[in-house]
Amino acid sequence: MGRRALEIERDALEALLPRIDERFARACELMLACTGRVVVIGMGKSGHIGGKIAATLASTGTPAFFVHPGEASHGDLGMITRQDVVLAISYSGETAEIITLLPLLKRLQVPLIAMTGKPASTLAQAAEVHLDVSVAMEACPLNLAPTASTTATLAMGDALAVALLEARGFTPEDFALSHPGGSLGRRLLLKIADVMHSGDRLPTVAETATLSEALLEMTRKGLGMTAIVDASGTALGVFTDGDLRRVLDAGIDVRNTPIREVMTRGGKSIGPQQLAAEAVALMEKHKITSLLVKDESARLVGVVHMHDLLRAGVV
Structure with a gap:
């Protein structure tokens, strides 16, 4: 029946x-x-x-x-x-x-x-x-x-x-305005600027820093990565836990090697006004756990980590 x-x-x-x-x-x-x-x-x-x-x-x-x-x-x-x-x-x-x-x-x-x-x-x-x-x-x-x-x-x-x-x-943004509650609202309304690490919480080192100095910054900020910036604050690249494993496998001198020689140049990034849900899609596509956040002039303004998105209920 x-x-x-x-x-x-x-x-x-x-x-x-x-x-x-x-x-x-x-x-x-x-x-x-x-x-x-x-x-x-x-x-x-x-x-x-x-x-x-x-x-x-x-x-x-x-x-x-x-x-x-x-x-x-x-x-x-x-x-x-x-x-x-x-x-x-x-x-x-x-x-x-x-x-x-x-x-x-x-x-x-x-x-x-x-x-x-x-x-x-x-x-x-x-x-x-x-x-x-x-x-x-x-x-x-x-x-x-x-x-x-x-x-x-x-x-x-x-x-x-x-x-x-x-x-x-x-649009999805229009839909979000009538669904602000629950996980749907969080996915559609939350912006990168709402969850990113910025200011003193942002892990950065100068391009002149050594690898050991970069590791100390990664430890202090606890995100498993650091951005490498020039004197104007523009992001030149990123160094992550994954990069560290490759460095150790290659037997590179951790104490004296300049970070610019082992960093990943460029790095994946996103804008502060983009949706947090877009960050999830980028991370899943590239199999990474963090993204640099850059403003319209390519200046580094923050970092967003998968753990931030998990805590915010976006994932």
Whole structure:
């Protein structure tokens, strides 16, 4: 029965593909042109699905909220303004609490988008745009409980949200602004400048320093590396624990060898205003544990280590 339910719902989703047509495009146009909010309404299971659709729209760049149609008849209709668009969800298209609102919505001259399974229904006929979410059958063996129909409605809502996201040029940074909490917010909002080591915590030695002096600096700062800079503070290279192992294997004189002879020239770097998540990607790509942080004039301003990203919850 579980497999049968999934097969029925899969078929319901496949049946939606040809319905992404000019009516779908028109619904998107109405939402894009909206200067207010997309107000989603629905009763029962359709209401639960409507709440999720409103939340998805709101988090992907289309301001939206859910209004219970029963409460709308008792004062909450005041939440809807002439600048809004209403998305009404009712599989039958005859839900009494929604039908009651139609004359009031018409009086407000609010564009109405309907999602129903009955194109000939009262709601579908009253709407400026009707999106057909009808299914051949419900996954419920009694063909009664909303199952495949709610899945189809939710998927159509996701299709709208994703199409609008793309049309608006919505970026990961935009997404982060509505998701500041938790690991997602940290990954998308945290900048390198927020976690890098700078000032007295930044391990650096002059290009004239010896290898032994560089090792002392690495020990003091505890990052397993040091940057090598010239007199103007420009980073010339980096020396890490890995470089030290290679030096020891080669039998090089640790005490007297100039650091400039054994450092890795250049070194991988990142800007202070780039996302911390970008540092993770760079470190994973190059199999390293730290990055130099340089400003726009290539001057060294900090170092970021994988441990900093771990503590910040970015990884």
